[in-house]
Amino acid sequence: MMMNSNSQSAPLLKEAAVKAGVSSTTTRKHFGLIEKAKDFMFAVPALIFLAVFLYYPLLNSVYISFTNWNMTKPVKKFVGADNYVKLFKNEDLYQSLKVTLHYTLLDVVLTLTIGLLLALLFNVFRSKMYAVMRGIIFMPHYISMVIAAMVFTWIYNGQYGLLNRVTELMGFEPIQWLTNPSTALPALVAVSVWKGVGFAMMLFISGMRGIPNEYYEAAAIDGASGFSRFRYITLPLLSPMTLFLVITTFISSMQVFQSIDIMTNGGPLQATNAIVYWIYTMAFTEFKTGRASALVMILFVIILVLTIIQWVVSRKQVHYEG
Amino acid sequence: MRDSRMAGEKQHRLRFSLRTSLGVVITALICFPIYWLLISSFKTQAEMRLAVPTLWPQSFHWSNYAEAFRIIPYARFFTNTLVMSVGIVILQLNIALMAAFAFAKGRFWGKEVLFFLVLAALIVPDQVTFVPVYVMMSKLHWLDTFWALIVPSGASAYGIFLLRQAFKSLNNDVLEAARVDGAGRFTMLYRILLPMAKPTVVTLGVLTFISSWNSYFWPLIMTNTNNMRVLSVGIAMLRDSIAGDEAMYFHIIMAASVMAIIPIVLVFTVMQKHIVSAMTNSTFK
Structure with missing residues (x-):
């Protein structure tokens, strides 16, 4: 290792010590401390940034959630669990959680199912054409949600949008996709699925390529059909990847915000008032900072629990395989 | 047979x-x-409203693009987005390089605990920190400046993790030789490790650029005048600023959007291979 220098580096140590402004009588022990301190200094900028912009705000948010703070007024009174009590008594919380969960489940199931089917179709080795197609399918993942939401808003437009032109051609009545309470949420999910399937496909493909070929060869000798190979080899061996995707997609979908802000503003009739959007309006249009922070904490606890579940389960899997 | x-x-x-x-x-x-x-983005308002939509524009109306520049300060938004994204990339990369160097090659007390604190940052969502950071920015009078857009994103746990992995896989012999030659830590980091881990560094830079370019929530909160708005927020505003029937202006919104995704499509196309390998390598932490 770096600091375990043997005797031949002693002159070097001395030189470095002089450079560092340490008297030449410094013992080796002290010198080690200085070297360690110098190593540590390189981690300091990152630690300061994390402390100032992450850990302090995190603790501060916890504190704010126990106050009646309203950002427009300077008074900040400690009110105990009042914000939490009021939130849990509020019907809107359950509506918002229901909307968020509904959105998240639809998003996770559709993105992963379609992503897996795409992976099966597009996992072709050594084909330039397939590589290009995979690239195109993957690209929407990197297109800004704001712009994706704009394009879909135009496609969903009640009067002139492409989707209603098609429904009309097929002889149906036009639908107000984004202002109808029963279609607004699925319409939002569609944007997220469109952006997410390529990412899921890429990860599933990388998982599939990690499965040793011998399994398939053995199955072929046993005369296993294509479907049973998928069912008994691919699917079980993909499960770590699937778990990873389920949890990460779940967590990011729970935080849906941009598409709602662009496409529905939480409406119609709160049908798309997902939790982060509600937090945002509570904090920046109603200025109920304390209440909003309590809601943030509820969200954070949910995300924390999910992350711990993923961590525990993936540890277990590694253990089994090892 | x-x-x-x-x-x-x-x-x-x-x-x-x-x-x-x-x-x-x-x-x-x-x-x-x-x-x-x-x-x-090339259609006229009339063509946008045809009962049977055209799959190819009747003629190319580049004027939609000029119109986008006229309605919103597009050039300003574009510049702001570029400055913000490049600023975040430079700051994040340098902080992550230094931290990754310390955590991969350094020796100091509490290293494991501190690295755990870095990784734990990955699970804290933006919503948890935005109110206190907003208040902090407001007290510093940084709201509506590049400081508020760039500085809070300075440390990226993901970046530190990725670079630490890359540095750990590199052999120590070269560093040891450099040390004998009297090289300082900055020389070792920027002259030796950085070139050796170049693919990871470049990929991280690209991913950071894309996500900063696309960010919406943070710039929306941290800015409040046209002078400091970024593209994502500006395009959302363009739509809100159009009174009445928004369907009248979708051709212009589309033109503004096309210009905003061009840099991303270019960067993605060039860097796709690297992005895919970095992404698949970092799934199992």
Whole structure:
């Protein structure tokens, strides 16, 4: 290792010590401390940034959630669990959680199912054409949600949008996709699925390529059909990847915000008032900072629990395989 | 025997071309919204409203693009987005390089605990920190400046993690030799480790650039005048600023959007291979 220098580096140590402004009588022990301190200094900028912009705000948010703070007024009174009590008594919380969960489940199931089917179709080795197609399918993942939401808003437009032109051609009545309470949420999910399937496909493909070929060869000798190979080899061996995707997609979908802000503003009739959007309006249009922070904490606890579940389960899997 | 093998080969080839055709159709389908965005940006208002939509613009109306520049300070938004994204990339990369160096090659007390604190940052969502950071920025009078757009994103746990992995895989001999030559830590980091880990560093820079370019929530909160708005927020505003029937202006919104995704599409196309390998390498932490 770096600091375990043997005797031949002693002159070097001395030189470095002089450079560092340490008297030449410094013992080796002290010198080690200085070297360690110098190593540590390189981690300091990152630690300061994390402390100032992450850990302090995190603790501060916890504190704010126990106050009646309203950002427009300077008074900040400690009110105990009042914000939490009021939130849990509020019907809107359950509506918002229901909307968020509904959105998240639809998003996770559709993105992963379609992503897996795409992976099966597009996992072709050594084909330039397939590589290009995979690239195109993957690209929407990197297109800004704001712009994706704009394009879909135009496609969903009640009067002139492409989707209603098609429904009309097929002889149906036009639908107000984004202002109808029963279609607004699925319409939002569609944007997220469109952006997410390529990412899921890429990860599933990388998982599939990690499965040793011998399994398939053995199955072929046993005369296993294509479907049973998928069912008994691919699917079980993909499960770590699937778990990873389920949890990460779940967590990011729970935080849906941009598409709602662009496409529905939480409406119609709160049908798309997902939790982060509600937090945002509570904090920046109603200025109920304390209440909003309590809601943030509820969200954070949910995300924390999910992350711990993923961590525990993936540890277990590694253990089994090892 | 031979005939049957040839027949099998033929069947195999037929199945493969069917598979490819299906693949092409699906790729086209997924590509369609981007295509629709592009051609809508060239249509006139009248063409946007045709009962049977045209799949190719009747004529190319570049004036939609000029109009986008006229309605919102587009050039300003574009510059702001670029400055913010490049600023975040430079700051994040340098902080992550230094931290990764310390955590991969350094020795100091509490290293494991501190690295755990870095990784734990990955699970804290933006919403948890935005109110206190907003208040902090407001007290510093940084709201509506590049400081508020760039500085809070300075440390990226993901970046530190990725670079630490890259540095750990590098051999210590070169560093040891450099030390004997009297090289300081900055020289070791920027002259030796950085060139050796170049693919990871470049990929991280690209991913950071893309996500900063696309960010919306943070710039929306941290800015409040036209002078400091970024593209994502500006395009959302463009739509809100149009009074009445928004359908009248979608061709202009589409033009503004096309210009905003061009840098991302270019960067993605050039860097795709690196992005995919970095992404798949970092799934299991």
